[in-house]
Amino acid sequence: MAQALSKPGGTKRPAPLRKPVKALPFPLSLGQTAIGKKWLMALTGLGLIGFVVAHMVGNLHVYEGPAVLAEYAETLRTLGAGLFPRGAILWVMRLGLIAMFGIHIWAAVTLNAMNVKASPTSYAGGRDYIAASFASRTMRWTGPIILLYVLFHLADLTWGWWLGDKFVHGDPYHNLDASMSRIPVLIIYIVANVALAIHIFHGAWSMFQSLGINNPKYNMARRGLAAGLAGLILVGNLSFPILSAAGLTDEDNRKCDPYAENVLECLEEQLVEEH
Amino acid sequence: MEKTMKLTLKVWRQEPGQNGKFQTYEAPGISEDMSFLEMLDVVNERLIEEGTPPIVFESDCREGICGTCNLMIDGQAHGPEKATATCQLHMRKYNDGDHITIEPWRAASFPIIRDLAVDRSALDAIQEAGGYITAPTGSASDANLTPVPKEAADSAMDAAACIGCGACVAACPNSAAQLFTSAKVMHMNLLPQGQAERWKRTENMVETMEEYFGSCTNHGECHEACPKEISLDFIALMNKDYVKSKIKNRKLSGQN
Ligand code: SF4
Numbered sequence: 001m002a003q004a005l006s007k008p009g010g011t012k013r014p015a016p017l018r019k020p021v022k023a024l025p026f027p028l029s030l031g032q033t034a035i036g037k038k039w040l041m042a043l044t045g046l047g048l049i050g051f052v053v054a055h056m057v058g059n060l061h062v063y064e065g066p067a068v069l070a071e072y073a074e075t076l077r078t079l080g081a082g083l084f085p086r087g088a089i090l091w092v093m094r095l096g097l098i099a100m101f102g103i104h105i106w107a108a109v110t111l112n113a114m115n116v117k118a119s120p121t122s123y124a125g126g127r128d129y130i131a132a133s134f135a136s137r138t139m140r141w142t143g144p145i146i147l148l149y150v151l152f153h154l155a156d157l158t159w160g161w162w163l164g165d166k167f168v169h170g171d172p173y174h175n176l177d178a179s180m181s182r183i184p185v186l187i188i189y190i191v192a193n194v195a196l197a198i199h200i201f202h203g204a205w206s207m208f209q210s211l212g213i214n215n216p217k218y219n220m221a222r223r224g225l226a227a228g229l230a231g232l233i234l235v236g237n238l239s240f241p242i243l244s245a246a247g248l249t250d251e252d253n254r255k256c257d258p259y260a261e262n263v264l265e266c267l268e269e270q271l272v273e274e275h
Numbered sequence: 276m277e278k279t280m281k282l283t284l285k286v287w288r289q290e291p292g293q294n295g296k297f298q299t300y301e302a303p304g305i306s307e308d309m310s311f312l313e314m315l316d317v318v319n320e321r322l323i324e325e326g327t328p329p330i331v332f333e334s335d336c337r338e339g340i341c342g343t344c345n346l347m348i349d350g351q352a353h354g355p356e357k358a359t360a361t362c363q364l365h366m367r368k369y370n371d372g373d374h375i376t377i378e379p380w381r382a383a384s385f386p387i388i389r390d391l392a393v394d395r396s397a398l399d400a401i402q403e404a405g406g407y408i409t410a411p412t413g414s415a416s417d418a419n420l421t422p423v424p425k426e427a428a429d430s431a432m433d434a435a436a437c438i439g440c441g442a443c444v445a446a447c448p449n450s451a452a453q454l455f456t457s458a459k460v461m462h463m464n465l466l467p468q469g470q471a472e473r474w475k476r477t478e479n480m481v482e483t484m485e486e487y488f489g490s491c492t493n494h495g496e497c498h499e500a501c502p503k504e505i506s507l508d509f510i511a512l513m514n515k516d517y518v519k520s521k522i523k524n525r526k527l528s529g530q531n
């Protein structure tokens with residue numbers, strides 16, 4: 001029995017589970033307390049949702065064909081061109097993303113450890129959940145799924161580990177098509193994006209609570225907002241693997257051979273022609 | 276004729292220093308007008324007559340205002356009736372032949388004293404850390420001397436309804452005491468009388484809470500279990516005050 005028993009006849013208060021810590025200056029002090037960590041989690045979560053939405057919207061270019069998508073990818077690499085070297089701004093954004101991921105995960109892991117310590121005994125007779133949603137109870141599963149998926153996704157479509165010779169750097173349209181033609185990969189994408197939407201559904205509502213954003217006039221809109229956001233992301237993100245597998249973004253009519261030496265120049269020319 | 280029913284109870288029994296387990300008891304002749312605790316009294320009377328130690332459970336006012344009663348009934352803190360403490364739960368909610376499982380609150384900081392009674396003094400620790408105001412003593416001041424907006428008075432009153440039963444902790448999968456603490460922090464923070472200690476109170480009570488309990492993941496189970504229906508909004512307000520205080524170290528400067 002992990003739950004402690006008080007000493008017979010003793011009136012002493014149970015020992016605290018954690019010792020008080022000496023407060024560091026703000027904002028480091030936020031990392032020392034659970035509410036502060038939730039705050040950091042909410043802010044980084046908001047940033048990550050921003051990334052997910054931007055990533056999804058940007059990827060919609062896939063429906064405009066290989067040339068436009070390749071141009072979009074190139075635009076990202078040349079953000080701030082003229083002022084900054086190629087790829088510099090993109091890397092700044094990437095580092096920001098990595099930092100947000102890091103803080104979000106660190107807060108989740110440490111808070112989870114705190115919660116496990118605080119509730120070592122479950123109800124032997126079982127318990128009912130009344131308010132806790134499927135999403136809120138599976139955060140600790142959807143979170144790791146998303147992390148593994150992000151790593152998989154990078155290895156798959158950024159580094160091209162598994163596509164091997166089929167991976168063409170700078171031609172995301174082709175890579176997407178090549179990747180989605182493998183059924184197991186397709187399933188991974190679908191499952192992971194469902195997990196992502198579930199995670200965001202609870203995360204978005206939770207964010208309001210954690211940040212203390214509370215306005216009687218808009219409070220009732222919070223759940224709807226979270227559901228709408230999660231739904232939007234789900235539909236957008238699932239469209240890529242599903243429509244690609246369904247053949248909407250196939251390469252039958254493609255002008256530039258993805259395996260030719262000059263595929264990138266060819267795509268550029270095609271873009272000029274199309275305009 | 277008065278309707279009586281026969282129930283089967285599965286009750287958690289635990290002696291100090293030993294592992295606990297469920298015991299099954301028959302409870303015949305239960306009137307539907309009894310409260311849940313009266314039903315246990317009837318069972319206990321029979322146990323005492325049989326020479327078995329009675330089931331230890333806590334109660335005091337038996338009218339839903341003291342927060343002493345605390346039972347996990349069929350997996351729900353304070354049982355199936357919404358906005359009701361265990362003592363106000365009536366047997367008319369149940370039918371003849373029902374099986375009822377009764378367990379103590381479970382949390383690392385709620386050690387079991389015996390059977391269904393748990394030590395909730397960790398909640399006192401939170402309260403002591405800041406649940407007070409500075410008030411002038413001496414002759415009573417005139418009524419309505421301090422203007423309080425009606426809305427603030429209303430929501431402070433809603434928060435002050437918390438009876439400190441600990442059902443929120445019991446119902447929380449993380450054993451977080453956020454609902455209790457936020458009610459205790461905000462009923463004072465919302466009123467002019469509570470402003471002097473506002474930031475010190477918020478920081479001290481939150482940090483004491485975190486020494487004993489888990490962290491809030493916004494499941495919302497606490498609100499469903501709460502016999503006083505304390506709103507989750509108070510948790511948001513407490514979070515806001517806490518971080519606000521941290522940003523400018525208001526606990527040290529004492530002012531906003
Ligand atoms: S907030 Fe509700 S459940 Fe928690 S201690 Fe107060 S009255 Fe009990």
Ligand code: FES
Pocket residue numbers: 333334335336337338339340341342343344360361362363438
């Ligand atoms: S015994 Fe006082 S609230 Fe139930």
